[in-house]
Amino acid sequence: xxxxxxxxxxxxxxxxxxxxxxxxxxxxxxxxxxxxxxxxxxxxxxxxxxxxxxxxxxxxxxxxxxxxxxxxxxxxxxxxxxxxxxxxxxxxxxxxxxxxxxxxxxxxxxxxxxxxxxxxxxxxxxxxxxxxxxxxxxxxxxxxxxxxxxxxxxxxxxxxxxxxxxxxxxxxxxxxxxxxxxxxxxxxxxxxxxxxxxxxxxxxxxxxxxxxxx
Numbered sequence: 001x002x003x004x005x006x007x008x009x010x011x012x013x014x015x016x017x018x019x020x021x022x023x024x025x026x027x028x029x030x031x032x033x034x035x036x037x038x039x040x041x042x043x044x045x046x047x048x049x050x051x052x053x054x055x056x057x058x059x060x061x062x063x064x065x066x067x068x069x070x071x072x073x074x075x076x077x078x079x080x081x082x083x084x085x086x087x088x089x090x091x092x093x094x095x096x097x098x099x100x101x102x103x104x105x106x107x108x109x110x111x112x113x114x115x116x117x118x119x120x121x122x123x124x125x126x127x128x129x130x131x132x133x134x135x136x137x138x139x140x141x142x143x144x145x146x147x148x149x150x151x152x153x154x155x156x157x158x159x160x161x162x163x164x165x166x167x168x169x170x171x172x173x174x175x176x177x178x179x180x181x182x183x184x185x186x187x188x189x190x191x192x193x194x195x196x197x198x199x200x201x202x203x204x205x206x207x208x209x210x211x212x213x214x
Contacts, residue, residue, distance in 0.1 A: 053103075056110040057083040060133030067131055070169050072195045074131070093117070100152070104136060104145045111136035114145045116153045116161070124159040130175065137171065146179040147212065154209040164190070164202040173203060180212060181205035 061067055062078040075082050090101035099117035103110050112132040119127045128149060132142045150161055163181050165172035177183070187202040 053087065053110060054080050054083040057086070060109075060111055060135070061131075064133060066137075066171075067133070069195055070166055070172065071131055072193045090115075100149070102145065102149055104132075104141055106136065106139070106141055109135065112142050112145065114142065114149050116149050116158075119162065124157055125162065126153050126158040126160070127162045127164075128153070129163070130172075132171075140178075143175050143178045146175060150179070150207055150212055154212065159209065161207045163205040163207070165205070166193075167201040167203050176203075176205045179207070181207045182211070 058079060061074060061083075063076065067074055068076045090099075093099035093101065099115055101113065101115040104112035104114065110133075112130065114128065114130040116126050116128050119125055128146060130142050130146055136142055146163075153161055161181075163176050164187065165176055167173075167186060182205060184204045184206055187204050189199045190202045192199050
């Protein structure tokens with residue numbers, strides 16, 4: 001995979017790649033898929049919109065106080081229109097190679113999400129973010145999804161994967177640490193969060209390709 005993109009100048013997350021396990025990479029076999037993890041699937045939301053997926057997203061996100069508090073960019077209330085807009089945006093970014101958005105399914109239900117996007121294509125630097133609904137918390141789903149998405153991004157040529165979390169968002173900080181990211185420092189007063197009524201200090205983490213399995 002990285003032979004196609006070039007690891008030093010990864011310019012695009014290309015959709016026509018697939019790997020069935022952490023280290024196997026097969027070309028021209030459809031969309032990339034991350035491995036199945038027992039009862040959990042991590043999947044790219046590229047199939048046609050379905051009422052079932054929309055309903056599951058609404059159930060996971062709408063009115064959740066933790067999601068509302070820390071992720072002010074996710075609209076609340078969160079209904080069918082918001083879910084369809086999110087899926088359509090994810091599909092568009094997937095097709096044009098600017099970002100890869102993954103949905104986390106447990107027991108057939110969408111319970112969390114994880115996404116990777118390029119923040120510096122020329123120097124192969126990506127950024128990863130995630131959210132977790134009530135049913136995904138405390139089970140390790142998001143930590144494992146972040147690890148899988150990180151491996152996928154490295155196979156696509158990413159040389160540095162960044163992660164930022166509010167300094168007071170302890171669950172998110174734990175996910176970053178358990179996924180193997182290194183805490184680098186604090187980005188002070190990085191953004192204003194109207195739901196919290198304050199500016200946010202972000203703890204900055206990073207992960208490099210050789211650190212994933214250490």
